Amino acid sequence: MSETTQSGPMLSADGVPLKTSLARALRRQKIRALLLISPLLAFVVITFIIPIASMLFRSVENQIVSNTLPQTVAMIADVSADEATTDEMLFRVLYLDMYRAVEAKAHTRLGSRLNYEKSGISSLFRTSGRKLEDMGEDFEDFFKDADSGMVKGPFWHELMQGDGGEDLLDERLGLLTDLTSLEASDDLGFTLSGEAAALLPWASRAYADWALFTAVVDEDDVSKKKPWAGVYAALALDLADPATQSAVAAYGGSGAAELQAAVANIADMPATGFRAYFEDIDDKWVSGETWALLKVFGSQYTSGYFLNAVDMKLTPDGIEQRPDNERLYLKLFNRTLIMSMVITVSCILLGYPVAWLLANLPMRSANVLMILVLLPFWTSLLVRTSAWKVLLQQQGVINDILVWLGFVADDSRLIMMNNSTGTIIAMTHILLPFMILPLYSVMKTIPPTYLRAAKSLGATNWTAFWRVYFPQSVPGIGAGSILVFILAIGYYITPEIVGGTDGVFISNRIAYHISSSLNWGLAAALGTILLAVVMLLYWLYDRIVGIDNVKLGG
Amino acid sequence: MASTTAEFRPPFATFTAPLSALLAAMFGFVVGNAYGEPWIGFLIGGILGAIIAFAIDKLPFGRTQSRLGTIVILGLAGLTTGSAGGVVSGVLIGAVLSWFIYWLDRGEYRKNVPVYYTAGQTLWHNAFMLICGLIFFFLIAPLMPVMWLSFNAQDFFTFTPEMLNFEAAGYSLKHYRNFLTTEEWMIPLKNSLIIAPIATVISVSLGTLAAIGLSQSHVPARRAIMAILISPMIVPLIISATGMFFFYAPLGNWIELNLGLSQTFVGYVKVILAHAVLGVPFVIITVTATLVGFDNSLTRAAANMGANPVTTFFRVQMPLILPGVISGGLFAFITSFDEVVVVLFVGSARQQTLPWQMFTGLREQISPTILAAATILVVISIMLLTTVELLRRRSERLRGLSPG
Numbered sequence: 001m002s003e004t005t006q007s008g009p010m011l012s013a014d015g016v017p018l019k020t021s022l023a024r025a026l027r028r029q030k031i032r033a034l035l036l037i038s039p040l041l042a043f044v045v046i047t048f049i050i051p052i053a054s055m056l057f058r059s060v061e062n063q064i065v066s067n068t069l070p071q072t073v074a075m076i077a078d079v080s081a082d083e084a085t086t087d088e089m090l091f092r093v094l095y096l097d098m099y100r101a102v103e104a105k106a107h108t109r110l111g112s113r114l115n116y117e118k119s120g121i122s123s124l125f126r127t128s129g130r131k132l133e134d135m136g137e138d139f140e141d142f143f144k145d146a147d148s149g150m151v152k153g154p155f156w157h158e159l160m161q162g163d164g165g166e167d168l169l170d171e172r173l174g175l176l177t178d179l180t181s182l183e184a185s186d187d188l189g190f191t192l193s194g195e196a197a198a199l200l201p202w203a204s205r206a207y208a209d210w211a212l213f214t215a216v217v218d219e220d221d222v223s224k225k226k227p228w229a230g231v232y233a234a235l236a237l238d239l240a241d242p243a244t245q246s247a248v249a250a251y252g253g254s255g256a257a258e259l260q261a262a263v264a265n266i267a268d269m270p271a272t273g274f275r276a277y278f279e280d281i282d283d284k285w286v287s288g289e290t291w292a293l294l295k296v297f298g299s300q301y302t303s304g305y306f307l308n309a310v311d312m313k314l315t316p317d318g319i320e321q322r323p324d325n326e327r328l329y330l331k332l333f334n335r336t337l338i339m340s341m342v343i344t345v346s347c348i349l350l351g352y353p354v355a356w357l358l359a360n361l362p363m364r365s366a367n368v369l370m371i372l373v374l375l376p377f378w379t380s381l382l383v384r385t386s387a388w389k390v391l392l393q394q395q396g397v398i399n400d401i402l403v404w405l406g407f408v409a410d411d412s413r414l415i416m417m418n419n420s421t422g423t424i425i426a427m428t429h430i431l432l433p434f435m436i437l438p439l440y441s442v443m444k445t446i447p448p449t450y451l452r453a454a455k456s457l458g459a460t461n462w463t464a465f466w467r468v469y470f471p472q473s474v475p476g477i478g479a480g481s482i483l484v485f486i487l488a489i490g491y492y493i494t495p496e497i498v499g500g501t502d503g504v505f506i507s508n509r510i511a512y513h514i515s516s517s518l519n520w521g522l523a524a525a526l527g528t529i530l531l532a533v534v535m536l537l538y539w540l541y542d543r544i545v546g547i548d549n550v551k552l553g554g
Numbered sequence: 555m556a557s558t559t560a561e562f563r564p565p566f567a568t569f570t571a572p573l574s575a576l577l578a579a580m581f582g583f584v585v586g587n588a589y590g591e592p593w594i595g596f597l598i599g600g601i602l603g604a605i606i607a608f609a610i611d612k613l614p615f616g617r618t619q620s621r622l623g624t625i626v627i628l629g630l631a632g633l634t635t636g637s638a639g640g641v642v643s644g645v646l647i648g649a650v651l652s653w654f655i656y657w658l659d660r661g662e663y664r665k666n667v668p669v670y671y672t673a674g675q676t677l678w679h680n681a682f683m684l685i686c687g688l689i690f691f692f693l694i695a696p697l698m699p700v701m702w703l704s705f706n707a708q709d710f711f712t713f714t715p716e717m718l719n720f721e722a723a724g725y726s727l728k729h730y731r732n733f734l735t736t737e738e739w740m741i742p743l744k745n746s747l748i749i750a751p752i753a754t755v756i757s758v759s760l761g762t763l764a765a766i767g768l769s770q771s772h773v774p775a776r777r778a779i780m781a782i783l784i785s786p787m788i789v790p791l792i793i794s795a796t797g798m799f800f801f802y803a804p805l806g807n808w809i810e811l812n813l814g815l816s817q818t819f820v821g822y823v824k825v826i827l828a829h830a831v832l833g834v835p836f837v838i839i840t841v842t843a844t845l846v847g848f849d850n851s852l853t854r855a856a857a858n859m860g861a862n863p864v865t866t867f868f869r870v871q872m873p874l875i876l877p878g879v880i881s882g883g884l885f886a887f888i889t890s891f892d893e894v895v896v897v898l899f900v901g902s903a904r905q906q907t908l909p910w911q912m913f914t915g916l917r918e919q920i921s922p923t924i925l926a927a928a929t930i931l932v933v934i935s936i937m938l939l940t941t942v943e944l945l946r947r948r949s950e951r952l953r954g955l956s957p958g
Contacts, residue, residue: 029772036767037779040760040834048786048831051801052793058800350689357686371939372690378935378942379697380892382912383928387696389916390703390925395712397699406587429696461675490790492895497916507792514796514899527793538788542781 056531059524062302065294067178068110069097073298081292081316091274091285092202092237095132099230100209102129104179104217116519117304117313118293124284131281136229138270139236146262156231157190157223159255160207164194172208173216180217188215190222199238199247206234233272239263240272292316305525329509329526336506339420340488344435346428347484348477351435355476358436359443370440377433385494388426392417392498418500426498431487435480442476475544482541486534506530562661566611571604574655578603581647607655617656624652638719697932704729704925711922729926739923742911748822749897749907750890753829758883760830761837766871768838769845780838787835795899798828802900818904825901829893833886840885844878844949877949881942888938 009017016024066073071093076084084090101107111125143150169192173184190211197204210227214220238244239262248259262269278285296316297304304314311327312319321327354373358366376384391397394413402408416422446469454464492507499508506526513523564570579600586595606627610620625648632644657663664671667679699713707726708714716724733739764783768776786794802824809820848871856866872879894909901910908927915924 026772029770030774033767033770033773036770037764037773040764040783041779043760044783044786044831044834047798047801047827048794049782051797052789053797055793055797055800350692353682353686354689357682367943369690371943372694374939374943375936376693376697378888378939380888380909380912380928380931380935382892382894382909382916383700383931383935384696386912386916386924386928387700390699390711391696393711395710397713400713404588405584406590406592429692432693461678486788486790490792492790492792493913497913507790510792510796511895514799520800523796527796530790531793534788534790538781538785542777 052531055524056528057524058521059305059528060301060303061521062297062304063178063300064110064113065298066300068101068106069094069294069298070175070178072097073294076291076295076298081288081295084291084295085286085288086275088273088275091278094278095230095233095274096202096206096209098128099132099136099206099228100176100179100213102132103213103228104176106179112518114293114297116308116522117297118289121284121290121293124282124290128278128281128285133229135277136231136233139232140229142265142269143232143235143262145268146265147258150258150262151226151232153224153226155255155258156207156227159253159259160193160196160204160211161190161223162193162195163191165192165197165204165208168192168197168204169208169212172205173212176209176212176216182216184212184216188212188222190215195253199251200235200244202237203231203235206231235262236269237272237274239266240269289316305521306528308522309525309529329506332504332506332509333529335420336489339424339503339505340485342424343427343431343488344481344485346424347432347435348481350428351432351439351480352473352477355436355439355443358440359446360448373433373436376429377437381430381493384430385426385497388422388429388494388498389417392422392425417498418503420499420503422498422500423495423503423505426494427488427491430494431484434483434487438479438483439473439476442479443473446472478544479541482537482544486537486541490530490534562664564658564661566607566659570611570655570658571607573658574607574651575600575603577654578606578651581651585643585647603651603655606651607659610652610655611659620656621649621652624648624655638721642720700925701929701932703922704929706922706925709921711925729921729923730930732921732923733926733930736923739908739911739927742906742908745905746891746908749825749829749905750887753826753833753890754883754887756826756830757833757837757886758879761834761882761886762841762875762879765838765841765845766867769842769848783838784835786832791893791895794828794832795896798824798896799899802828817902821902821905825897825905825907828896828900829890830886832893832896833889836885836889837879837882840882841875841878844875848874874952877945877952881945881949884938884942888935 009019012018012021014021072090075087075090075093079087079090098107101110107125107129108122111122114125115122140151149155169188176182177184188211192204192208192211207227210231211222214222214225239248239259245263245266248256248263251259275286284290293316296314302314307314307319309329311322311330313322358369358373361369389396393399394415394417396417398416399408399413403410403413408414416425450468450472451464454468455461459467489505490507491505492511495503495505496508496511499505507530510523510526510530513519513526579596582595582597582599582602583592584595585599586592589595606624610624613620615623625645628644628648628651629641630644632640632642634640663680664676667676671679702717703711703713705725705727706714706717707724707728714724718724767773768780768783773779806817806820806824809815810817852870852874853866856870857863861869892909893907894913897905897907897910898913901907908931912924912927915921
């Protein structure tokens with residue numbers, strides 16, 4: 001035996017150095033543990049962590065402006081808002097962007113998005129959407145008078161179909177997929193002619209937009225359909241240019257005759273001032289404020305939702321505090337925090353004596369009393385909330401008893417519901433078991449002999465409790481308080497039912513923005529702030545108690 | 555010394571009589587207040603209390619006789635008001651008063667305190683007991699009116715005079731009948747009974763495996779993994795619900811379009827998965843707590859005798875940790891069965907569950923059938939609680955942790 005354990009590395013039974021063998025065993029054990037954990041971990045990460053992370057991402061995401069009006073946003077990035085109001089070129093690009101957005105019904109969405117930042121702007125987008133087509137129809141009528149063939153599908157198809165315009169087509173396709181998030185199939189059913197694109201730059205862009213929309217969104221045959229009225233406006237824009245007029249005269253491809261006929265009548269064509277046209281629709285289009293707003297919110301990511309969530313706003317002149325009557329969220333956060341604290345403190349006050357009693361009674365009677373604590377814990381939250389509704393309402397049990405006993409007059413019943421009193425009472429009741437259980441498990445570990453020793457050394461009851469027992473029970477108070485506070489701060493159901501308007505929490509506002517006002521970005525920003533507070537407390541709880549020390553039901 | 559405390563009788567004239575009179579006067583004040591004359595009630599109550607105290611102290615009656623006598627006398631006094639409510643109040647006051655006087659008179663208030671306690675300490679001890687009693691009352695009492703009102707014959711959330719006078723006409727089972735016969739409540743109940751068990755099975759099976767993995771001695775990043783697995787319990791429900799809403803809505807549409815599954819089926823899957831995640835922390839916590847006391851040499855012994863890991867798990871480990879697994883499962887079940895916020899956001903009208911129906915009912919105050927549903931739920935939770943308690947004690951007995 002002893003001769004095998006000579007110098008050199010110690011070997012295990014199969015001749016491998018013991019160190020290696022142990023390390024291998026350890027690694028195997030680790031891998032086995034991880035394999036057992038991994039299905040659940042993957043499940044939780046995929047169905048819980050990722051959804052929450054992506055929700056948080058919504059609080060800064062702001063692609064809607066740049067996806068809806070991509071080229072407009074790109075153009076105003078370099079100019080000041082006041083310059084933008086007089087830039088004819090910008091209004092032409094805006095026309096094409098808007099027309100596409102209107103067809104995809106995205107302009108109202110953009111309107112409501114911008115309305116969160118500046119009220120009244122959604123109507124601008126709604127009315128403009130309707131009028132863009134009217135403008136195109138004026139030009140369509142003109143072309144129809146010049147040559148009726150021009151308002152038919154085949155004319156356009158022959159004019160635009162060809163090779164060499166792939167770059168332009170790809171660019172327009174990119175804009176469309178950003179807007180609708182629909183994937184185009186490889187075969188669109190048509191290609192763009194490079195010659196037409198050079199001859200009629202605006203018209204070919206507008207046509208490409210229409211053709212792509214028809215092929216990708218409507219899934220129709222491009223060659224048979226008549227394009228949008230907006231394409232005529234773009235064609236008019238091209239033909240109004242003297243250089244294009246002379247180029248058309250020299251042009252000999254398909255559709256040349258019709259184009260030349262139109263040029264011949266050019267004097268009858270309506271004016272092509274796009275800025276004037278937008279001004280006509282609504283003079284907000286030529287106001288610096290509108291353009292400043294588009295400039296500020298044109299970026300892909302924004303701090304706007306977060307600023308809204310703390311009662312500030314992002315304006316062209318920088319960050320400003322909202323006016324007094326619009327401030328809401330800081331007050332709500334404040335109220336949520338204060339009410340959660342009040343609830344936590346009442347839970348400590350009510351839970352401490354009970355936990356002490358349970359911890360110091362003989363096991364048998366403690367178990368019986370424990371059931372009284374656990375029964376509400378196991379009872380449905382909605383049952384307890386409805387119980388408080390029955391008790392607290394003006395025609396409720398408490399008021400009935402008080403009136404019957406003559407302490408309160410029938411016409412001046414106490415208002416205990418639909419305000420913060422109701423929320424605090426009901427939530428203290430609901431969360432009390434969460435305070436009692438951790439307190440009890442800590443107090444159970446404090447030996448009763450300490451208290452007796454203190455008393456036998458001459459301490460009064462109070463001193464013995466305050467100087468000896470209480471400090472030892474502080475971890476329990478900490479654990480219970482953090483647990484109750486975390487649960488209270490995110491409560492939704494109880495405040496919704498007994499809270500009325502004064503007793504609601506930030507959660508109720510988040511739910512309102514998700515389901516009623518549909519301002520999801522703001523809901524996400526409010527949620528992120530709430531989550532940050534909770535995570536901080538969770539981290540604290542982990543440091544103080546350790547998450548694996550959470551106990552349920554004794 | 556100990557034997558003398560049992561026979562200890564406090565002085566009657568300076569202790570029992572004034573205190574009894576005070577309590578009775580307070581009852582008298584309350585009763586008098588109902589008739590608009592609180593102070594006359596106070597006076598009559600005080601005198602009456604002193605007389606009863608005198609009777610209990612001096613007459614040779616035992617506990618039962620003294621108490622019954624007082625209750626009958628005050629019940630008869632209540633009868634003179636002519637209403638059933640009066641009789642009930644009389645009986646209640648009689649019960650409390652006679653118990654209190656007897657308790658004082660026979661010195662029973664010192665029964666549970668050490669003999670060396672001073673009067674002040676005894677007073678504090680009993681006051682403390684009273685406070686604790688009131689807190690227990692606060693915990694349990696709110697559930698009582700709900701159960702009582704669920705037998706209301708009227709469609710109100712409030713007590714009717716008939717109910718308070720205990721007339722048969724004031725009571726009926728119609729809300730229970732309504733609960734059990736209308737689709738409005740039966741479909742949500744059916745949905746709850748589909749969703750909760752399946753979600754429970756998912757969280758229990760995955761959770762138990764993970765808990766076993768987590769309780770091994772060398773787990774890399776154990777703390778971080780634990781934090782992730784517990785997080786569904788910590789993150790406010792409204793945030794979980796919002797996140798899942800954004801996540802499951804497009805996912806559900808995609809599955810419906812590409813896999814051709816029906817909308818209803820996908821709806822159930824979404825809610826079940828969401829609830830399964832919410833139940834995970836409860837399973838992890840209870841099962842890891844059970845595994846703390848698990849003796850690993852048992853699995854080694856099994857392996858030594860030639861059992862493969864699967865056999866070891868099912869024949870040795872599982873029976874021992876089963877109580878923990880089942881109570882974790884019950885927690886997961888009640889989490890799903892009781893959950894409103896997530897199902898409100900993730901589910902569609904077809905997946906309406908019982909709590910959802912109760913929530914809308916409470917918000918729009920449709921009918922007291924909610925109270926019948928609530929009573930049924932309380933009964934269910936009492937059954938679940940009993941099961942969990944029994945399992946916990948069995949588990950502790952199995953692991954030899956405590957004698958209780």
